[in-house]
Amino acid sequence: MIPAGARSAPPYLTIIVTGRNDDFGGDFNGRFFQALHFNHQQLAAADVTHEFVFVEWRPIDKRPLLASLLADEFAELKSLPLRSYVVDPAYHDALSLNPRLQFQEFIAKNVGLRRARGEFVLTTNTDIYLSRGVIDCLQRRTLEHGVLYRAARHDLRPDRDVSAVDWDLLEDERNCEVVNRIKPPLFTNASGDFLLLDCKTSHRLRGFNEVYRVAKIHIDGNFCLKAHASSVPIVDIGAPVYHVGRGTFHAQKGMYRARPGEAPWGDMRWRKSGVVYDNGDGWGLGLAPERVNDRGTTFLTFDWHAVGPMVDLGRVVSPRQRQERAS
Amino acid sequence: MRRPFRILGLVRGRSYDALEEQQKKAETRAERLAEQLEAAKANSRLWKAKAEEATGALKTAKEDTETAQKQWRHAEKLREEADKRRQLEHERTADLALLRQRLEDSERELIVAREQIMAFEVKLDILEGAANVLDDRTRDVIARRPGSEGGTAV
Numbered sequence: 001m002i003p004a005g006a007r008s009a010p011p012y013l014t015i016i017v018t019g020r021n022d023d024f025g026g027d028f029n030g031r032f033f034q035a036l037h038f039n040h041q042q043l044a045a046a047d048v049t050h051e052f053v054f055v056e057w058r059p060i061d062k063r064p065l066l067a068s069l070l071a072d073e074f075a076e077l078k079s080l081p082l083r084s085y086v087v088d089p090a091y092h093d094a095l096s097l098n099p100r101l102q103f104q105e106f107i108a109k110n111v112g113l114r115r116a117r118g119e120f121v122l123t124t125n126t127d128i129y130l131s132r133g134v135i136d137c138l139q140r141r142t143l144e145h146g147v148l149y150r151a152a153r154h155d156l157r158p159d160r161d162v163s164a165v166d167w168d169l170l171e172d173e174r175n176c177e178v179v180n181r182i183k184p185p186l187f188t189n190a191s192g193d194f195l196l197l198d199c200k201t202s203h204r205l206r207g208f209n210e211v212y213r214v215a216k217i218h219i220d221g222n223f224c225l226k227a228h229a230s231s232v233p234i235v236d237i238g239a240p241v242y243h244v245g246r247g248t249f250h251a252q253k254g255m256y257r258a259r260p261g262e263a264p265w266g267d268m269r270w271r272k273s274g275v276v277y278d279n280g281d282g283w284g285l286g287l288a289p290e291r292v293n294d295r296g297t298t299f300l301t302f303d304w305h306a307v308g309p310m311v312d313l314g315r316v317v318s319p320r321q322r323q324e325r326a327s
Numbered sequence: 328m329r330r331p332f333r334i335l336g337l338v339r340g341r342s343y344d345a346l347e348e349q350q351k352k353a354e355t356r357a358e359r360l361a362e363q364l365e366a367a368k369a370n371s372r373l374w375k376a377k378a379e380e381a382t383g384a385l386k387t388a389k390e391d392t393e394t395a396q397k398q399w400r401h402a403e404k405l406r407e408e409a410d411k412r413r414q415l416e417h418e419r420t421a422d423l424a425l426l427r428q429r430l431e432d433s434e435r436e437l438i439v440a441r442e443q444i445m446a447f448e449v450k451l452d453i454l455e456g457a458a459n460v461l462d463d464r465t466r467d468v469i470a471r472r473p474g475s476e477g478g479t480a481v
Binding site: 096097098099211212213214267270271274275310311313316317318319320 | 438439441442443445446448449450452453454455456457459460461463
């Protein structure tokens with residue numbers, strides 16, 4: 001594993017994933033390691049220079065850091081370019097606008113986005129497998145700057161044996177349970193699993209919505225709206241990504257149908273399609289002090305200066321206002 | 328000397344011949360005149376027929392003219408009506424364009440208003456979230472104060 005701080009030429013691709021050692025969705029770590037291993041192998045085989053940026057948000061007290069477990073897991077894999085960031089849990093509390101949210105996934109992704117070094121940045125989830133078509137696109141280096149690429153997520157049947165994942169398993173149509181189709185203009189629908197954009201444009205957009213922290217659901221789709229309102233074209237990359245099962249949200253959403261305001265992801269009825277945002281200068285905890293330990297993991301220590309105002313209503317804007325400002 | 332012959336109803340032979348000649352001439356003339364008269368009569372009938380025909384044609388022409396005039400007047404009236412309708416049509420087209428423009432403006436304003444309402448709703452969500460968090464924090468701080476569990480002594 002290549003530790004943090006080891007400076008080399010910027011890679012073509014940075015892959016950002018987030019998580020913590022909470023066994024979210026069952027065997028979270030095992031699913032994470034398996035997908036990371038697979039994606040790294042395929043990218044390396046295609047000669048796509050890449051790095052993984054893992055952001056551990058709100059680590060659980062008295063449990064090993066997932067960043068440490070990750071470092072242990074891939075200690076032998078010298079070629080794996082991995083940088084891990086552990087965010088002081090005090091940031092979660094300081095930024096919270098909804099105590100039901102246990103994990104502010106998209107602020108965590110912004111932490112990675114802000115620190116990405118790749119020419120292109122893919123924000124995804126820990127258990128997503130890239131397809132051969134996506135790898136081909138990356139290998140051909142045909143991606144354009146200023147374009148947000150989306151990929152449809154294919155959900156594999158959960159009863160399939162996924163102890164060893166390979167192309168045969170992923171590409172066999174009999175294993176596919178659901179195709180989460182994506183449609184223009186915004187190409188939302190499981191967009192949190194694949195948002196690929198060049199780093200400069202990601203920074204120009206200032207990442208995901210940090211102003212509206214009342215829900216985490218649909219923040220990914222809201223990013224697509226922000227990109228669209230900022231005149232960033234969104235296109236289907238033309239190849240899928242794979243996920244085993246339909247996901248925790250799908251499994252649990254029925255429980256909160258009658259009381260959507262109590263859902264652990266926030267109220268899914270929020271007006272995500274009607275507003276966008278302008279994150280402040282300190283987006284992605286850009287002002288947080290950093291400390292690197294001897295294993296190369298970077299810790300973002302708590303500092304109130306790195307936390308923006310609790311309420312900053314002027315940063316909630318309509319897409320039309322956004323377009324006018326952009327033009 | 329002539330007188331006595333005349334008295335007796337007698338004429339000299341020479342006179343008789345002359346008279347007979349005159350009579351023949353007169354009769355020939357009369358016949359010619361009668362022929363001419365017949366021809367004139369025939370001619371007159373022809374002309375009369377032609378005149379009648381012409382009168383009929385004139386009458387027809389007059390009627391046709393009247394009809395044409397009527398039709399012309401009708402056409403004029405129709406043209407005036409068409410002009411009026413065309414004008415009305417122009418006005419309506421202009422009105423329609425204006426209405427369409429107003430509709431587009433209204434739709435745009437409606438979208439802006441809807442977006443503003445959504446922005447307000449989002450802002451209210453944020454404010455409500457912040458108020459709840461601050462409320463929890465305040466309660467937490469108060470609960471941690473010494474003696475706070477028993478409430479305020481009265």
